[in-house]
Amino acid sequence: MDDARLTRIEERLAALEARLETAPAGVPTPERFWLLQALAAEAAELPGGAVAYGGQVRLPGGEEYAWQRTHDVEELRTADPADDDVLATSLSALAHPVRLRLLREVLGGTTTTAALAALPGLGTTGQLHHHLRQLTSAGWLRTTGRGAYGVPAERVVPLLVVLAAVSS
Secondary structure: OOHHHHHHHHHHHHHHHHHHHOOOOOOOOHHHHHHHHHHHHHHOOOOOOEEEEEEEEEOOOOOEEEEEEEEEHHHHHOOOHHHHHHHHHHHHHHOOHHHHHHHHHHHOOOOEHHHHHOOOOOOOHHHHHHHHHHHHHOOOOEEEEOOEEEOOHHHHHHHHHHHHHHOO
């Protein structure tokens, strides 16, 4: 290989490395694939691969949550159809703008029925109780006292992951 060609290759490589270092947040770079690199080792034994999610969360009320979960893709893909009703109920509970807002408000520290009812745009008290019942029966909320609600610790990160997954 002649020196001129080697120099051009080195210049192109340097330009590519510079682009990777200055890539915008949405553009994947090798160091931004740290989760996938760690997952590859764990999923190596699984024929269909694996899906993982996790989070390190600090809420306005001072609560902190650290959570991670890995799922075997084949187990998710071939799950018992009898479990689909439970999954559909859980997802359906999230499929209403008022319920999504309620979950965000509770995560933000507005946890009592009275405080939630005082927020604009959440409907009547009867509608509010209907939405709270839907979220509670699906496991996205838990009563923490008389007229008070909280997102269960084991649901905080999964809820935020679902919201992140459907956000553009």
